[in-house]
Amino acid sequence: MTTDTLNLKFDENGLAPAIVQDANTGEVLMLAWMNAEALKLTLLSRQGWFWSRSRKELWRKGATSGNTLEVLDVRIDCDQDALLLKVIPAGPACHTGNISCFYRKVINNDYIETL
Secondary structure (H helix, E strand, O other): OOOOOOOOOOOOOEEEEEEEEEEOOOOOEEEEEHHHHHHHHHHHHEOOOOEEEEOOEEOOOOOOOOOEEEEEEEEOOOOOOOEEEEEEEEEOOOOOOOOOOOOOOEEEEEEEEEO
């Protein structure tokens, strides 16, 4: 059953996964976590806001690096338990300096190849 009402289902920690995708290329840039406040700030500012599970705080992508995410579109999956943000990145999305956080390929059980 589909509905037009947003009813995002957060997990037991109040978080939902947010996939971040380059709006122009379709490349998946990163996976982050959002709570209700991060989603609200993202929708209001059109900048990527997330919840840091390690630091236990809100953070805006690019606040220190300058590598911001201009959010063009926010989508929710069919179960309303995951988000997709289509963005225009200003610089690399990954804190390592790579365009995407998904810059390594698993070759087998014990070997990773950097792309």
